[in-house]
Amino acid sequence: MKKQRLYIAYAAAVISASALVSSCSKILDLEPHNSTFTSAYFTSESDAKTALSGAYSILRNIMIRDNSWHKYGDIVSGELSIDGGRDNGNFNISNGEFIGLNVGSGNWNWQQYYQLLQQVNLIINKVPGIPDTKFGSVDTKRHVIGEAYFLRAFTYFYMSRIWGDVPLKLQPDLDVSTAKNIPRSPADSVWKQCLADLESAKPNLDFGYDADEGERAVRANKGSAFALQAHILAWKHDYAGCAEAANTVITQGGYALQSAGDYMKVFIGKTYEGIFEININDAQSEGLSLQNNPGFGVTMKSPFIDGKDGIEWPVNTNFVNMLYGKDSTTDIRYKNFFFASQGAEGQIIKFSNIAYADGAAKKDARLSNNLIIFRLADIMLLRAEALHALGQDGDAITLLNKVRERAGISDYDAVNDLGTSILEERLRELYFEGHAYYDLVRTKELPNYNEQFGSDQFQNGAPTGGWLWPVDPAMFKDDYTLTQTPYWRGKL
Template identity: 60%
Template sequence: MQSKTIKRYSAAALFFLLVSGISCKKVLDLEPHNSTFTQAYFQTGQDANTAIAGAYALLRNVLMNHYSWHVYGDLPSGEYAVDGGLDAFNSPICNGQFTGLNVGPREWNWQNYYQLIQQINLVINKVPGVPLSTFANPDLKTQIVGEAFFLRAYTYFYMSRIWGDVPLKLQPDLDVSQALNIPRTPAATVLAQCLADCDSAANRLVFGYTDQTMAVVRANKGSVLALKAHIQAWKKDYASCEKTANEVIVNGGYSLVDSAHYSDVFVGRSTEGIFEVNINYGQSEGVALNNDDGSGDGGYLPTLAQPFIAGQTRVNWPINNEYVGMIFTDPADIRYNLYFYNDQQTIKYSNISYADGSAKNDPRLSNNLNIFRLPDIMLLRAEALQKLGREADAIPLLNAVKERAGIADYSGPGGDDLAKEILEERLRELFFEGQAYYDLLRTGQLLNYNKSFNPDQYQHGGWLWPIDPSMFKDDFTLVQTPYWRGKL
């Protein structure tokens, strides 16, 4: 049976490729172009650059849509106590309730991810055939293909941590009339492909940037290796993770921002940034923050109110003070005042501009979304070293991050105590950066930090999300995530 869903992916991706650049626009559901049109489009280096820019734009759309980066990566960790009266959609997720009256298809449906995958696969398939003479920089052709392999690895890794088994599609639908449904691929196979794509990307990319306008917001070799280290840690291949993370630290050219300028990290493009999603108002990439009505739209607005957002009197996503109090125990920690306001608002991402100037009725967020940065990789390597029994090598990495935060070096015992300290340093440093839930899952510590998460659900695989039953309508190859079968 042909897939109407995949036809829709292909049409949206091709349209986005032609019109979007790297700005964030709504993807339209148009009738699909045929393979002749697709072949005719990929003719020049400019076509190739526009195509990869379209892929970054689709990634931005995926991660920002309904706050999904934070809904998946932060809310189930216990970081927030979302006000159900103001945001009934996301409040249950804080307790690990992935189904129910208000949680539904927008969290379960992966269709927009396959719009992104289609775009990436087009780049991988078509750009190698574009004449090298049409590129302004002869290295750019190889770079673009490398970036596409990185984006595919990142997208599938991201999806697999949410849903586990996902359909693994490695070729574009050049003629959507021939598109076929693909069953869910085992997570182990997906992750193996992610690692293979990382190797393909790393072989085509270099550390640093020749064109500084691409710095941090376009992938380079450091971005690829940071991703690879995360995949290896997720697979609990700590020996490989340690080596990969060390290569990023030693060869990437990154450095910790000093304590006095720490807030600059969250504006973006700092010396410790490894890969970020561009959200810069000065480059017409700011995210519009509408007065939120609880519908789940509007950038990071749920965590912010006055005095950071003019006229916004409520905080839909207040911090969970029990959780925060459990991990922020040192009053000297500079991060507490830089991250939080009035023990309620999260203000890491509060660089706000107003499109209508002094009237302040149209707020725009202008903070890049941090995907990977140096302290993340330092602490990931420390975690790997501790697991490998090399604790004397792990502690200096841990202490470097603690010292930047103004808190005392670790002087406790090794073993479980050191493992807990490394984890909690990650939870502190990377608060509200889409990492906490995955860190707690990887280390097996979720129930110790989110005490509202149902233990039976966690122990039987319910930490993975269900998929939208409506996707079964046109795709009889799909099966529900095991824990959620018969529960939707």
């Protein structure tokens, strides 16, 4: 029998909640079950909750592993001037060199995503069959189902922006011995399925977090589903649909821009601006150890991380000056996002909520900022982009100005092109939040902002190649259904 590829998530792959999930008594803190393949499982509310806990745990591990959220979403945008002496692999990646001796194959491998999808598919397949009477409230049951559909849509959309076409697997493998390899599905089909999943998620989810404010943003709700829908439709250039979905988030979600005075609380997490986040909270024994995960200190050094002298990922001073230059004296983002940005080792400090597990010794630094996926300012600017594309510039400018006013800079003056102004406001507002690369790809502006990314690679690869990542050749062993990303064929 051929060795099956890891579209199958073996029970052992569902990683321990003690390492990945908060210690509080919430759904995200429940230990993932270690035997989800048995017929005896999925019979109670506890089974459903622990399965969902396992899904969130795997997602968290994916997003923080080797800085993947920032690696895929920021490194190639031009925001950074990576020190090749300290981080040669990511220096190459920042120039669009997705292959080579210094670029690890882990960047090309999607197996962990299919572990998450196996877990989510089990929830979607099994939880509806658990009798309602096994739940304290039927709302709990529908929320679990809705969050599972959201997580599947998010995972496939995230993967499609990295690799384009990906295998679309919608059923769990209940018997490992009968699991089959499947080919890559066209990205359009993947997005269609993501949107269908969100339509399944929405009626099962609610706006707000009335039951437990401690779950704000770190569990998906109806606002998260509409925010993801807006992003998918913007990616597809369906701007009418994007504008509508974004408007639902803005007008019905119960979200609010954080005040200028408390702006940096957004990046600690769980504010009313947050829509979907990955929980990383030292107060809940969840902070990321910078000693065991040194990559998470790549944008900072002393005085923000005690005793750290070097910096792997300095800011790109030219990029910063292009975006903030004339407003640098008033823009609260320039003041709060950067430290010594005009030097060779300028730091990005928007995620600098550092705690020390060993107290005054300060040898065990912990990062305690949530990983922000979607927030209100992002959705407001995404709607502004959509409205501009639809010719509704007045409404677009109103949204743009709300974000600018919070930042302490003047309203849009109509001197610059509105589309460019909205794009650059996103680059300013969402600096190092995992969006810049995708924004520049979506708007076809990448080579204009990252001059090191060859325009030939970007243009010649469009729409299925040069800006997408290759697939790990190791995954081709015994799986003859896989094909390489077109641009990278013959290059690995």
